[in-house]
Every structure is written in structure tokens, then in C-alpha cells.
Amino acid sequence: MFDFDSTLVTIETLDTLIKRSLTGPDGGRKRRLIDGITLKAMNGEMDFNESITTRLRISEVRAEHFAAMASEIAEFITPGIEDVVDLLRRSDAALFIVSGGFDEIIAPVADRLGVPLENCFANRYIADADGNVTGLCDGPLTREGGKTEVVKAIRGKTDGPVVMLGDGMSDYRVFADGAADFFVGCGFSAVRPNVLASCGVKRDRSAFVRTTVELLELLHADWC
Numbered sequence: 380m381f382d383f384d385s386t387l388v389t390i391e392t393l394d395t396l397i398k399r400s401l402t403g404p405d406g407g408r409k410r411r412l413i414d415g416i417t418l419k420a421m422n423g424e425m426d427f428n429e430s431i432t433t434r435l436r437i438s439e440v441r442a443e444h445f446a447a448m449a450s451e452i453a454e455f456i457t458p459g460i461e462d463v464v465d466l467l468r469r470s471d472a473a474l475f476i477v478s479g480g481f482d483e484i485i486a487p488v489a490d491r492l493g494v495p496l497e498n499c500f501a502n503r504y505i506a507d508a509d510g511n512v513t514g515l516c517d518g519p520l521t522r523e524g525g526k527t528e529v530v531k532a533i534r535g536k537t538d539g540p541v542v543m544l545g546d547g548m549s550d551y552r553v554f555a556d557g558a559a560d561f562f563v564g565c566g567f568s569a570v571r572p573n574v575l576a577s578c579g580v581k582r583d584r585s586a587f588v589r590t591t592v593e594l595l596e597l598l599h600a601d602w603c
């Protein structure tokens with residue numbers, strides 16, 4: 380089970396979309412407002428869905444920003460991740476992407492990595508008649524703990540141990556909640572101190588890697 384933002388790709392797609400949309404004279408003020416909301420969400424002072432919806436409303440993200448990012452997202456694939464995916468595929472692992480990001484942006488990367496679209500779980504945005512993006516369609520991944528819910532459902536239909544790989548606490552939580560048997564913290568693009576610290580707690584079932592080369596070594600040693 381792979382996370383997407385800062386794991387399979389080097390960027391946070393929603394943050395990048397928002398920053399790109401704020402080109403008007405009011406951009407600086409809106410960016411500060413949005414940064415404040417991001418911080419509140421990260422500190423657990425604001426609901427995940429509410430924080431995304433509020434950020435989208437303040438921003439000037441439009442449907443065409445999503446389309447533009449979908450057309451260039453393959454350029455942001457984490458260097459070396461294709462080798463990891465190849466190794467897992469040769470080992471007959473079933474590959475899934477579980478993300479709080481967006482279907483439209485994940486699809487081109489899934490296609491490049493050979494992950495079937497039916498194995499990709501993410502969100503869809505809502506746009507008004509003028510193309511302004513105003514929020515998210517309802518779904519488990521719009522909610523706190525949604526990744527755990529999705530991975531539990533996948534787990535019910537597949538055999539073998541489940542390994543969750545990702546950079547964020549929402550990824551670690553899948554493991555902590557018991558939906559994944561193993562966790563690999565991925566600090567390829569961003570090292571989250573709380574994830575790094577959490578990986579030390581259950582050392583036999585979790586690990587932290589900073590490069591895809593380290594991840595390949597870990598997979599060779601333990602799983603492939």
C-alpha cells in the first residue's frame with residue numbers, strides 16, 4: 380500500500396495546486412491564511428475535510444489547474460521508485476495506492492508505474508459551473524482515519540501480509556490501527572519527525588528509509 384504525495388511523487392499536490400492558483404494581488408494574504416489553516420490541521424485543531432474545503436475555498440484553484448498538474452505529474456515521480464515497484468511486481472506483490480490526494484492526478488502516475496486504476500483509492504474534487512473548485516466529493520479518504528478504513532476493506536479481499544509505505548502520520552496510523560502488518564516510513568522528500576520517532580516503537584515491524592536505495596535494500600533483505 381503506497382501513499383502518494385511525498386512518497387510516490389516528490390511534491391504535496393494540493394499545496395502545489397493552491398500556491399499555483401494564488402497569482403492575483405491578494406495572493407500573499409490568502410497564502411498566509413491558508414498556511415495558518417494547514418498548521419491548525421497538522422496540529423489536530425481542525426478536521427481534515429474542513430481544512431481541505433476551507434483551503435480550496437480561499438484559494439483560486441480551478442478545474443484547469445488539476446488538468447495541468449495531471450499532465451505534468453509524471454515529471455515529479457520520486458527518483459528510483461520505479462525500481463521499487465518493479466521489484467515488488469517481480470515478487471508478485473499486489474500494489475495499491477491509498478491517498479488523500481486526487482484521482483485525476485494519481486491516475487497518470489499509476490499508469491506509469493503499472494498500478495491498475497481499480498487499485499487506486501483517492502478523492503474527487505467538486506467544481507462549480509464556472510470551474511472553481513469548491514470541495515471534495517464525500518468518501519472515506521476525506522475523513523480522519525480514512526486510510527485505515529480503506530486498507531481494512533482491501534485487506535479483507537487479499538491474501539498475505541499488508542505493508543504500508545508513506546511519509547505521513549496518516550500512513551503510520553494505518554499500521555498503528557492494525558490495518559497493516561508492517562510500516563515503512565518514507566523520508567524521500569519530507570522527513571516527518573513524529574513518523575521517524577514512531578518507527579522506533581515497534582522496531583520488528585516498522586522501519587524508516589530516507590532513499591529509494593535504502594528501501595530496495597530493505598525489501599531485498601526482508602520481503603523480496
Ligand SMILES: [Mg+2]
Nearest residue numbers: 382384385546
Ligand atoms: Mg504523503
